[in-house]
Amino acid sequence: MNKHASGDRRFWYAQQKGTLFAALLFVAMFALYVSNHPAGFTPNVVQTASNKATLLAFVAMAQCLVVITAGIDLSAGMVLVLCNCLASWLVVGTPLQTGTGIVVVLLAGLGCGMLNGLIIIFGRLQPIVATIATSAIFYGLALLLRPTPGGSVNEDLADAFTSKLFGIVPASLVVLLAVIVVIWVPFSRSAIGRAAYAVGSAENAAYMSAMPVKRAKFTAYALAGLLSAIGGLYLTFFSYTGEAAFASGNAYTLYSIAAVVLGGVSLAGGKGSAVGAVFGALAFRTIGDLLFVFDFDPLWQPLFQGVVLMLAISIGCIGIARVRNRLEWFQ
Amino acid sequence: MTLPEPLFRMEGISKRYGGAVALKDADIAIRPGAIHAVLGENGAGKSTLIKIMAGVVAPDEGRMLLDGKEIAFASPAAANAAGIVCVFQELSLIPDLSVADNIVISNPPLKFGMIDRRRQRRIAEEALARAGASDIHPSALVKDLPLSRRQMVEIAKALARKPRLMILDEATSALTQSDVEKVFTMLKRLRAEGMALIYISHRMHEIAQLADECTVFRNGRSIESYPAGTKTDQQVVELMIGREYSNVFPPKPAHRGEVMPVLSCRDLSWGDRLSGITFDIRPGEIIGVGGLDGQGQRELLLALFGVLRDVKGEVVIDGRPVTLKSPRDAKSGGISMALIPEDRKTEGLMLPMTVRENLSIAALDRVSRNGVIDRAAERREIDDLFKLLAIKAATIDMPVAALSGGNQQKVVIAKWLMNRPRIILLNDPTRGIDVGTKQEIYLLLRKLADAGAAIIFYSTDYDELIGCCDRVLVMYDGSIIRQLEGAEINEHELIGAALNIAGDHAAQRIAP
Amino acid sequence: EPKVVSGPAAEPGCMVPWAADTQFLQYPKKDGPYRIALANGYIANTWRIQMVQTAKAYAAQPDVAAKLKEFKVVSTGEDVPAQISAINNFIDAGYDAIVVNAQNPTAFGPVIKRAKEAGVVLVAFDNILDTKDAINVNVDQKGLGVLWADWLVKHLPNGGKVLEVRGVAGTSVDTDRHNGIHETLDASGKKFTVTEVVGKWDDGVAQKATADAIATNGPFDGITAQGGDTGVVQAMIDAKHPFVPFGGETENGFRKFCAAHAADGLKCSSAGTGPAQVAVAIKTAIAALEGQVVPQAVKLPTAIVSDPDFKEGEDYYPTQSDNFFVGNSFPTCGINFSAQEIMGQSKENQ
Amino acid sequence: MRQLRVPTRLRGVDPAVATAFGCIILLLLAGSIYSPNFLSPDYLLQQLKVASFLGVIATGMMAVILLGQIDLSVPWVVTTGAMMACAATAYGTTGSVLAIPFGIFCGAAIGLVNGLAVAYLRIPSMIITLATNAVAQGLMVVYTGGFSPQDSATPAMRFLATGYTIPGLPNGVLVWLCVGLAAVFMLTRTTFGRSLYAIGNRERAAYMSGINTRRITLLAFVISGGLSALGGVLLAGYASKASQSMGDAYLLPSIAAVVLGGTHVLGGKGSYLGTVAGVILITLLQSILSVMQIEEAGRQLIYGAVIIGMLLLYGRQKPA
Numbered sequence A: 001m002n003k004h005a006s007g008d009r010r011f012w013y014a015q016q017k018g019t020l021f022a023a024l025l026f027v028a029m030f031a032l033y034v035s036n037h038p039a040g041f042t043p044n045v046v047q048t049a050s051n052k053a054t055l056l057a058f059v060a061m062a063q064c065l066v067v068i069t070a071g072i073d074l075s076a077g078m079v080l081v082l083c084n085c086l087a088s089w090l091v092v093g094t095p096l097q098t099g100t101g102i103v104v105v106l107l108a109g110l111g112c113g114m115l116n117g118l119i120i121i122f123g124r125l126q127p128i129v130a131t132i133a134t135s136a137i138f139y140g141l142a143l144l145l146r147p148t149p150g151g152s153v154n155e156d157l158a159d160a161f162t163s164k165l166f167g168i169v170p171a172s173l174v175v176l177l178a179v180i181v182v183i184w185v186p187f188s189r190s191a192i193g194r195a196a197y198a199v200g201s202a203e204n205a206a207y208m209s210a211m212p213v214k215r216a217k218f219t220a221y222a223l224a225g226l227l228s229a230i231g232g233l234y235l236t237f238f239s240y241t242g243e244a245a246f247a248s249g250n251a252y253t254l255y256s257i258a259a260v261v262l263g264g265v266s267l268a269g270g271k272g273s274a275v276g277a278v279f280g281a282l283a284f285r286t287i288g289d290l291l292f293v294f295d296f297d298p299l300w301q302p303l304f305q306g307v308v309l310m311l312a313i314s315i316g317c318i319g320i321a322r323v324r325n326r327l328e329w330f331q
Numbered sequence B: 001m002t003l004p005e006p007l008f009r010m011e012g013i014s015k016r017y018g019g020a021v022a023l024k025d026a027d028i029a030i031r032p033g034a035i036h037a038v039l040g041e042n043g044a045g046k047s048t049l050i051k052i053m054a055g056v057v058a059p060d061e062g063r064m065l066l067d068g069k070e071i072a073f074a075s076p077a078a079a080n081a082a083g084i085v086c087v088f089q090e091l092s093l094i095p096d097l098s099v100a101d102n103i104v105i106s107n108p109p110l111k112f113g114m115i116d117r118r119r120q121r122r123i124a125e126e127a128l129a130r131a132g133a134s135d136i137h138p139s140a141l142v143k144d145l146p147l148s149r150r151q152m153v154e155i156a157k158a159l160a161r162k163p164r165l166m167i168l169d170e171a172t173s174a175l176t177q178s179d180v181e182k183v184f185t186m187l188k189r190l191r192a193e194g195m196a197l198i199y200i201s202h203r204m205h206e207i208a209q210l211a212d213e214c215t216v217f218r219n220g221r222s223i224e225s226y227p228a229g230t231k232t233d234q235q236v237v238e239l240m241i242g243r244e245y246s247n248v249f250p251p252k253p254a255h256r257g258e259v260m261p262v263l264s265c266r267d268l269s270w271g272d273r274l275s276g277i278t279f280d281i282r283p284g285e286i287i288g289v290g291g292l293d294g295q296g297q298r299e300l301l302l303a304l305f306g307v308l309r310d311v312k313g314e315v316v317i318d319g320r321p322v323t324l325k326s327p328r329d330a331k332s333g334g335i336s337m338a339l340i341p342e343d344r345k346t347e348g349l350m351l352p353m354t355v356r357e358n359l360s361i362a363a364l365d366r367v368s369r370n371g372v373i374d375r376a377a378e379r380r381e382i383d384d385l386f387k388l389l390a391i392k393a394a395t396i397d398m399p400v401a402a403l404s405g406g407n408q409q410k411v412v413i414a415k416w417l418m419n420r421p422r423i424i425l426l427n428d429p430t431r432g433i434d435v436g437t438k439q440e441i442y443l444l445l446r447k448l449a450d451a452g453a454a455i456i457f458y459s460t461d462y463d464e465l466i467g468c469c470d471r472v473l474v475m476y477d478g479s480i481i482r483q484l485e486g487a488e489i490n491e492h493e494l495i496g497a498a499l500n501i502a503g504d505h506a507a508q509r510i511a512p
Numbered sequence C: 001e002p003k004v005v006s007g008p009a010a011e012p013g014c015m016v017p018w019a020a021d022t023q024f025l026q027y028p029k030k031d032g033p034y035r036i037a038l039a040n041g042y043i044a045n046t047w048r049i050q051m052v053q054t055a056k057a058y059a060a061q062p063d064v065a066a067k068l069k070e071f072k073v074v075s076t077g078e079d080v081p082a083q084i085s086a087i088n089n090f091i092d093a094g095y096d097a098i099v100v101n102a103q104n105p106t107a108f109g110p111v112i113k114r115a116k117e118a119g120v121v122l123v124a125f126d127n128i129l130d131t132k133d134a135i136n137v138n139v140d141q142k143g144l145g146v147l148w149a150d151w152l153v154k155h156l157p158n159g160g161k162v163l164e165v166r167g168v169a170g171t172s173v174d175t176d177r178h179n180g181i182h183e184t185l186d187a188s189g190k191k192f193t194v195t196e197v198v199g200k201w202d203d204g205v206a207q208k209a210t211a212d213a214i215a216t217n218g219p220f221d222g223i224t225a226q227g228g229d230t231g232v233v234q235a236m237i238d239a240k241h242p243f244v245p246f247g248g249e250t251e252n253g254f255r256k257f258c259a260a261h262a263a264d265g266l267k268c269s270s271a272g273t274g275p276a277q278v279a280v281a282i283k284t285a286i287a288a289l290e291g292q293v294v295p296q297a298v299k300l301p302t303a304i305v306s307d308p309d310f311k312e313g314e315d316y317y318p319t320q321s322d323n324f325f326v327g328n329s330f331p332t333c334g335i336n337f338s339a340q341e342i343m344g345q346s347k348e349n350q
Numbered sequence D: 001m002r003q004l005r006v007p008t009r010l011r012g013v014d015p016a017v018a019t020a021f022g023c024i025i026l027l028l029l030a031g032s033i034y035s036p037n038f039l040s041p042d043y044l045l046q047q048l049k050v051a052s053f054l055g056v057i058a059t060g061m062m063a064v065i066l067l068g069q070i071d072l073s074v075p076w077v078v079t080t081g082a083m084m085a086c087a088a089t090a091y092g093t094t095g096s097v098l099a100i101p102f103g104i105f106c107g108a109a110i111g112l113v114n115g116l117a118v119a120y121l122r123i124p125s126m127i128i129t130l131a132t133n134a135v136a137q138g139l140m141v142v143y144t145g146g147f148s149p150q151d152s153a154t155p156a157m158r159f160l161a162t163g164y165t166i167p168g169l170p171n172g173v174l175v176w177l178c179v180g181l182a183a184v185f186m187l188t189r190t191t192f193g194r195s196l197y198a199i200g201n202r203e204r205a206a207y208m209s210g211i212n213t214r215r216i217t218l219l220a221f222v223i224s225g226g227l228s229a230l231g232g233v234l235l236a237g238y239a240s241k242a243s244q245s246m247g248d249a250y251l252l253p254s255i256a257a258v259v260l261g262g263t264h265v266l267g268g269k270g271s272y273l274g275t276v277a278g279v280i281l282i283t284l285l286q287s288i289l290s291v292m293q294i295e296e297a298g299r300q301l302i303y304g305a306v307i308i309g310m311l312l313l314y315g316r317q318k319p320a
Ligand SMILES: Nc1ncnc2c1ncn2[C@@H]1O[C@H](COP(=O)(O)OP(=O)(O)OP(=O)(O)O)[C@@H](O)[C@H]1O
Pocket: B017, B018, B020, B021, B022, B023, B040, B041, B042, B043, B044, B045, B046, B047, B048, B049, B089, B401, B402, B403, B404, B405, B406, B407, B432, B434
């Protein structure tokens, strides 16, 4: 029994390695950032960083769910943009109207995700190109809603969601935590969630084992839509407005992939956790923050960011040098 | 004694894949409390039959009756619900999930809608114990387990579903003798409990040991069903292959004179998995590697083939020490080594690619000039190999995935033969291969050896080691513990050495 | 907490109020030297690079440098929250004034609040902010559309077929310019049929779109483009489309074409928002910090040159890159950079 | 009779590719309802010319996708290729002569970094190419800001993209034709092509078969980088200059074109003819939508819907 107990710890570590690495990376970079920030480790600085990072964290979680099934969602950023535009119409007015608005926005995101899922599962299309296509559709809808930037949001609510609780804890972090607890934890522990992992790891075997393959994929895509919608809602809280921004939609999609990889989620599917993806997102965002604390010529900043990103992802591959059986390269 | 009514019955089942007929008008009746063996050579349609039973594929024609009522399965889940559970030949485990996750996969225990990990753990431990594999840690990832352990997990997984009818499609093909014993004990217990069992295997002695009833398939038809023990092995084999059959193993040649070894290992070690491996092999020799599964036999082959890094010790080929850093080095020019890998699905074949492309992939240098493939030369080489190995494929431009398991295995062997290797490493090459084909492979190996190849042959099947090999190295815990030669190569010695039972021969230990 | 005062501004020639009802503000005077930050969004296009370079050059001018303790530039990319966070960070880090080229004019409400609370002067330029709580330095985007359309109306007395090459959809600049064009054409009372294509302010995209439009809907009697104009003219040349009157932006390449082909009918009006406006924004920020009176919304003169006034070496540079934006000086503000000087500076230094 | 032998069937055209070409015709017919000019030879040739840029880039993308990898560094490799080729002209005649090779070389160099990281360090391509894209962008920003860039295309580049060697056929198309023929030959007749497919299907098996998987992977990324840069050079020739954002419009379309042409995103399966069809489809669709007088929102909606529609028509994977 003792042997099993020590084995448990080893296996737990093996499975959580990616997440731990992302967390470590984030803590290291954030420490570097805060310790060089003129204002230091103050609630304001943390709040600013967390407001910016949670947005990406939501999209990264969305991406993570899909990536676990060995799919990919190149429309995640556009769902965010669409929900932002929608929220800038709906999340205003009386508390009741605002509440209804939020529900409608979340449902819209869920709907986008479900559309992706349906097309990919029942149309049997390759996710990468199907979501390129749906992202054009979502962007078109966003443009219909907001041909020019504008709209508004219930500002009290928005402030509440982007402020600090008790003057210290950023509300956005609390919401992020809540979303992890309410969406990710049940999902990952449910039979459907396990099926999602199984599908990502070996779809055929999952089917042969009588797992709900289609339902798992569908749930992953649908929840991804929902999470992106939460991101879109947050964008609205953060900016008080809606904008059909093509470039920023695409940027979020690509960043979410980077975040997911930094977070130890395998793009081949079947491995990783949304918690890792969240840390990946936080770490990725901190790369941008580092620009404040180091005095770089403005024109060298993009290069600096690229190089830091490259270093961050290269750290993860140090292990390859220790591989003694070359076949392990191919897992 | 009256036989119980059949639990499950299939009548007039046919299945075509495109033009290929996999099953034609097949019948079978399965009774509870009995083990029903299904026999047939590669491509006879056995796997197809049970895939239909398990709801994986739908039959084109025919009907299925469960408890006398007609039934059809839309999916594996439906078959599961009806109590039919299958251990597939092509494993159906999820590599990235843990053993426990896999065992409860189709029906995990829930608490508040979430998976109850503690109970899952208990179920898994129980099932593993029932399958006689409690050495497997329930939290280990399946992908980290060797093939034989995976097969045990697969069996435990089937058991955890509490089936009424359990099907094992070559479920023991990668198991070692001791595992097989455990599985058999378990199967007999299940039979006594009244479960219906279908058992598919190419190992005749296993069938003799287990089966109550047998059905023989040939070319997609159910040829005959009979109670076990009413036919001799000879008769059964002839039923299966539809022709006469004699003596499995080719005769071993008399000892040759001293030739220079083509390959020598001096004190080869790798981490804690291999230590102090020393042996020689001469052209024309077939050396068997035996022992319990997982004693470093696979690592030894991989180390020789240049796959492992930081291998200590010396490999000498033709008298010259060499350092091999990749399979490419190993197969190239002067060395000309080949490795028939253990898992054909992940290491041997590119399943979706055509037979042609798979066959020439290891010998591209041979059929190309300046990187351009000479299709005519390629075709010629392939024709030769098809003849040599009698590969059954409609055309060489069909995907290898559409071949039956045995024919896939032949393709794996053939692709390396195209390179005319001088040193051939075989990692359990007859896994899942029917008797007829096995015999062809034994003949082939001997033929290659006679033509001057040196063959190192790891097998989990003692009969093979005994029948085929000139010498057998028995491994235990990463070292060669015994070397058997001549008459010493018998089941008694092999098992004794494998279990490292100190005996009269302890002094003969080769490894330090 | 700036006081609303009555005008005029301290430098009335440079800081022209946007409209008659524009308020004048006076911020409490702070002692210099100041810490000023520039929060830029996207950087990887020529306009933005030129803008950043101009800002650096301006801040390095001796009289300006004397007033600055620190001038920091951060480019955050396309995403608005990152830019918002950047401004928040600058506020937290205690900068005195923040100059911003906003990715989205409507998105900065919360930051503006925060800047106000912290007493930080916020100056927006190019893409201005939708607010009265920050200083806006801007070119009249809609007015640009009006200028281009007027040019076409003038040259096409009988109306005709016009090709309009638009910018990036969903942005306010694109919409403003588009509206300016259409309102003017409609108001002219002549019959214009407008074919719209999207050029995304990019030469390559605009060139392709124009080529397609010419092949399917051409020929046109007049063209107007909000960016990527060099590509538009290139497409005309490739398609052997007759040269027609053109109202467009201020790229050097476009003006080169205009000067070269004016005689063949390429009658251009080139007007736009030069990257040098960043210097005006910095200047305004310093003025505000010094307690001078500044308009809440500053109207910049539009850099406009029309046929036949294109002067080599002044309005365009034949040997230089096509990608520069030529209108890079605001003489009334004492800002006299030439594009060439800005983009070539480090090379000269080396 | 243990051995069944059917003589090799004449390999018919892949039905998916045939359908894709059918879609092209359908698209043109649909366009011609809007304006008959869509069927004019001038317009069609112009589309081919424009398609050739995407075609060249998609060829590189296809090599990488066949491996089961992806190259997200396309946007800034295209730009780097174009800008560096133009930059070379600042160095006299040698510079002008070497402009095109130099541009391609720079792209291949970025491809080399991608390839080294993917093949030797085993970093997932989707992320490392994202990073090299960022680095390439950073380099180009530094370059533009600091070195008074020379960014006009040389006459040779102009000629390569828009000139005519064969009357009526733009040189750009000719370049694509050459690249395409080379690609077809490479994919079907060479050991490199075989290895590409083998690695895409199962890298482990390919490695165990003694294929130098690392070198092949490396090479594929170098090819992708080089071809992206060549695309950039052509684009610069077409626009007669290089500019910062010229590559942005090529990333997603090049992926879409390859996949629309029936190549499997996870690698190992796909034909070049399909990619040709995909490239033409995307180019035509973009062009037709661009001149239709509808709001941008409508264009995006139609673009997405048509792609999904076409995929549903022929791009469906086999059921599990
Ligand atoms: N997916 C498929 N597509 C085409 N043909 C198939 C497919 N699956 C099986 N076949 C063909 O059907 C026949 C029966 O195959 P099956 O796998 O049932 O044989 P088997 O008896 O299990 O052989 P083995 O002992 O080698 O496992 C073979 O000829 C095989 O080529």
